[in-house]
Amino acid sequence: MTLLRHLAVAVVVGVVIVILSVRLDAFRDYQIAEVACYVVAVAGLTVLVGLSGQISIGNGAFMAIGAYAAALMTIHLGWPLEAVLVASAAIAALGGAVVGVAAARLRGPYLAGATLMLAVALPSIATKYAGVFGGDQGLSVSLTVPGFLGPSFPLTRWQAWLTCAAALITLVLLANLARSRVGRGWRAVRDDEVAAALSGLNVARLRILAFVVSAACAGLGGALLAVTTSIVSPGAFTLTLSIALLTGAVLGGLGSLAGAVWGSLVLILVPTYITDVAASHGLSSSTGSNIPVAAYGVVLIVVMLVFPDGIQGALRRLFKPMTPDAGILRGAPRRRASASEHQEEGST
Amino acid sequence: MKRSHLGRSAIVVGAVAAMAVAGCSSGGTKSSSSSGSGSALTASAPGITPTTITIGSHQPLTGVAAPGYSEIAPASAAYFKYVNAHGGIYGRKIVYKYLDDMYNPTTTVSVVKQLVLQDNVYAIFDGLGTPTHLAVAPYLNAQKVPDVFVASGCGCWNAASTLPETFGWQLDYVREGKILGSYIKQHFPGQKIGYFYQNDEFGKDGVKGLDDEIPAADVVSRQNYDPTNVNVGPQVAALKAAGAKVVVSFTVPAFTALLRLNSLKLGFAPALVVSNVGSDPITLAGLLEAFAKQGGATVSGNALTEGIITDGYAPTLGDPSNSWIALFKKIHDQYIPKLPFDGNVLYGEAVAYTFVQAMLKAGRNPTRADLVKAIEGGLPQGPAVAPYTYSASNHSGMTGAFIGVIRNGATVQTGSVLVTNTTSSGAVSPYTGTAPAAPASGMP
Numbered sequence: 007m008t009l010l011r012h013l014a015v016a017v018v019v020g021v022v023i024v025i026l027s028v029r030l031d032a033f034r035d036y037q038i039a040e041v042a043c044y045v046v047a048v049a050g051l052t053v054l055v056g057l058s059g060q061i062s063i064g065n066g067a068f069m070a071i072g073a074y075a076a077a078l079m080t081i082h083l084g085w086p087l088e089a090v091l092v093a094s095a096a097i098a099a100l101g102g103a104v105v106g107v108a109a110a111r112l113r114g115p116y117l118a119g120a121t122l123m124l125a126v127a128l129p130s131i132a133t134k135y136a137g138v139f140g141g142d143q144g145l146s147v148s149l150t151v152p153g154f155l156g157p158s159f160p161l162t163r164w165q166a167w168l169t170c171a172a173a174l175i176t177l178v179l180l181a182n183l184a185r186s187r188v189g190r191g192w193r194a195v196r197d198d199e200v201a202a203a204l205s206g207l208n209v210a211r212l213r214i215l216a217f218v219v220s221a222a223c224a225g226l227g228g229a230l231l232a233v234t235t236s237i238v239s240p241g242a243f244t245l246t247l248s249i250a251l252l253t254g255a256v257l258g259g260l261g262s263l264a265g266a267v268w269g270s271l272v273l274i275l276v277p278t279y280i281t282d283v284a285a286s287h288g289l290s291s292s293t294g295s296n297i298p299v300a301a302y303g304v305v306l307i308v309v310m311l312v313f314p315d316g317i318q319g320a321l322r323r324l325f326k327p328m329t330p331d332a333g334i335l336r337g338a339p340r341r342r343a344s345a346s347e348h349q350e351e352g353s354t
Numbered sequence: 355m356k357r358s359h360l361g362r363s364a365i366v367v368g369a370v371a372a373m374a375v376a377g378c379s380s381g382g383t384k385s386s387s388s389s390g391s392g393s394a395l396t397a398s399a400p401g402i403t404p405t406t407i408t409i410g411s412h413q414p415l416t417g418v419a420a421p422g423y424s425e426i427a428p429a430s431a432a433y434f435k436y437v438n439a440h441g442g443i444y445g446r447k448i449v450y451k452y453l454d455d456m457y458n459p460t461t462t463v464s465v466v467k468q469l470v471l472q473d474n475v476y477a478i479f480d481g482l483g484t485p486t487h488l489a490v491a492p493y494l495n496a497q498k499v500p501d502v503f504v505a506s507g508c509g510c511w512n513a514a515s516t517l518p519e520t521f522g523w524q525l526d527y528v529r530e531g532k533i534l535g536s537y538i539k540q541h542f543p544g545q546k547i548g549y550f551y552q553n554d555e556f557g558k559d560g561v562k563g564l565d566d567e568i569p570a571a572d573v574v575s576r577q578n579y580d581p582t583n584v585n586v587g588p589q590v591a592a593l594k595a596a597g598a599k600v601v602v603s604f605t606v607p608a609f610t611a612l613l614r615l616n617s618l619k620l621g622f623a624p625a626l627v628v629s630n631v632g633s634d635p636i637t638l639a640g641l642l643e644a645f646a647k648q649g650g651a652t653v654s655g656n657a658l659t660e661g662i663i664t665d666g667y668a669p670t671l672g673d674p675s676n677s678w679i680a681l682f683k684k685i686h687d688q689y690i691p692k693l694p695f696d697g698n699v700l701y702g703e704a705v706a707y708t709f710v711q712a713m714l715k716a717g718r719n720p721t722r723a724d725l726v727k728a729i730e731g732g733l734p735q736g737p738a739v740a741p742y743t744y745s746a747s748n749h750s751g752m753t754g755a756f757i758g759v760i761r762n763g764a765t766v767q768t769g770s771v772l773v774t775n776t777t778s779s780g781a782v783s784p785y786t787g788t789a790p791a792a793p794a795s796g797m798p
Contacts, residue, residue: 237459
């Protein structure tokens with residue numbers, strides 16, 4: 007039943023996106039594709055942080071793994087796109103498993119620190135081994151419109167379709183996973199580790215699994231970003247990206263998949279919109295160029311002050327009469343969900 | 355089991371998301387063309403209306419490459435404002451939209467798509483940076499968008515067969531390396547020489563030019579850096595350990611400053627030769643003082659740049675009697691008085707001048723192909739100190755530069771302008787022609 011309902015929703019949203027992509031201009035299609043790439047990555051992170059109660063400031067690095075894997079497979083192996091995307095996600099998941107094994111032993115700030123290191127260190131591998139990864143210049147990936155869509159089908163529309171399809175599939179899978187035995191296990195571990203362990207749950211395995219899922223999503227997001235922007239370079243996967251992903255998850259509403267969509271929309275559209283506004287008001291370039299950065303900060307502060315549950319939390323409150331019971335991932339932003347508190351509880 | 359309402363809330367999300375995207379879309383301005391007063395000006399190409407020519411660019415306005423380089427686009431915009439105030443190009447006003455790419459190739463792709471697909475620009479002008487612009491040059495060529503006067507001296511822009519729409523402008527790094535190399539060979543014969551260069555096309559092209567001139571036996575150490583890693587201490591220590599008496603540096607300004615400060619810390623004082631892009635004295639002095647302050651020290655920027663050997667392909671700023679400097683200073687003072695009048699501002703105004711030259715040559719109602727054809731037909735020298743080499747088969751720009759030395763915070767020309775070509779056997783020889791003076795009107 008649940009699976010069917012999620013599928014139905016995905017189909018409806020998919021139809022809306024197809025209609026939109028045909029009606030909007032090429033650049034908007036490109037932006038839709040960008041948003042979809044971020045949705046995939048942010049959704050994975052929101053599951054990790056909101057459901058399993060672990061933090062990662064390193065998911066940008068998993069995106070880099072997925073993106074480089076996709077580029078290298080396209081260039082050297084010439085695999086078809088679907089295979090490349092799946093394999094990229096799998097390779098990033100493998101990376102997630104390795105990190106997850108270490109992460110399962112760490113809590114709170116220590117976990118944040120370890121994943122932070124990953125975000126900082128990994129992109130420099132690309133410049134260190136420039137022969138393989140193309141250095142700062144990066145690798146270029148080309149995406150062509152498949153033949154059955156006709157020769158005049160716009161590339162950006164195909165990009166929007168491809169990325170949105172991937173994003174919808176990811177969201178459906180994650181939504182089902184969250185409602186499954188695994189999802190319940192994650193929530194149990196998040197809310198009280200000791201109680202979860204006493205109930206017979208394998209806490210370490212669940213925590214590692216959360217990292218694997220989150221890394222696979224980030225990897226897929228990275229691979230999609232690679233084929234959308236047609237370039238993979240270390241400059242795209244800096245610490246800023248990892249923090250942006252976390253910001254997206256928090257802004258949208260931690261633990262909510264719909265929130266991942268909101269967060270990604272804010273990440274992509276706000277800077278473009280603000281730049282246009284700043285330019286049209288004829289601000290001096292030193293002011294104008296820094297305004298998007300400042301506006302981003304202001305949006306973050308305002309959302310956190312006014313809607314501590316993120317945008318999705320705010321909508322939930324707004325539409326309460328309509329949807330008395332919010333989505334399946336509800337309850338995630340409970341105050342006591344922070345990982346460091348669990349440690350204290352565990353030690354008492 | 356409790357009933358889930360994910361379904362409904364997700365539909366709400368989808369619908370509102372759709373509205374958000376659609377709303378932004380309608381915010382974009384697609385101004386319709388108003389008819390020129392009885393003239394025959396037409397909307398002859400994308401980005402051209404009877405009253406305007408819209409061009410776009412990607413620039414590092416924030417981030418690691420922003421110091422100094424962020425002044426270039428405002429300076430170009432200032433020159434375009436001057437042109438617009440003096441009749442425009444056949445009556446059309448230039449609208450110059452430049453977006454911040456933070457020197458990140460992925461962002462470059464995004465902003466260039468915005469300029470081409472949404473803002474519908476006629477051409478991309480002066481896109482800054484080698485790694486950034488390489489990310490978009492194939493796309494622009496596939497879309498047949500003129501990609502003119504890339505702000506990078508990479509030899510990669512000179513590829514008329516694969517990148518027919520792309521044109522370089524500034525002296526390419528191979529020629530620049532050869533000109534600096536020939537000076538070093540002449541003035542530091544038999545001395546131990548060390549290289550310090552950016553680990554990409556920019557640095558490697560420069561080294562190629564240097565190697566054409568400097569005997570291989572003299573080069574005792576070759577160190578490079580990645581612009582993402584500001585710790586260059588190990589490289590500077592290696593240069594010192596190799597006993598280099600001369601260090602040639604193909605660096606962006608921030609890394610010239612880091613090289614200088616790390617040398618100071620190690621008590622290492624070689625003669626320093628820096629490529630043009632990394633040697634603007636005003637930018638360098640500011641960076642040196644700012645970096646030293648971060649490290650808790652106070653230095654005099656001008657004292658540390660004193661004696662740096664470099665090259666220049668536009669007239670020196672310290673020469674107010676030069677007609678080009680007088681013109682560009684006048685425009686600077688009128689439109690962008692808050693920016694320092696430094697090498698970056700001069701660069702921005704000069705490249706904008708070249709663009710206006712090309713547009714005037716492209717004709718009254720130019721198509722995109724007309725601009726490419728106009729440049730391939732060759733352009734008059736303008737503010738450059740040596741002629742351009744534009745032809746149907748050659749898309750690189752300037753051919754020569756003079757050697758200069760930084761004295762009291764300003765580059766002073768020493769000796770005559772030298773010209774060369776990009777082949778390893780091509781000689782470096784003095785330029786025999788005379789550079790033209792700036793037109794009194796300030797318009798090409």
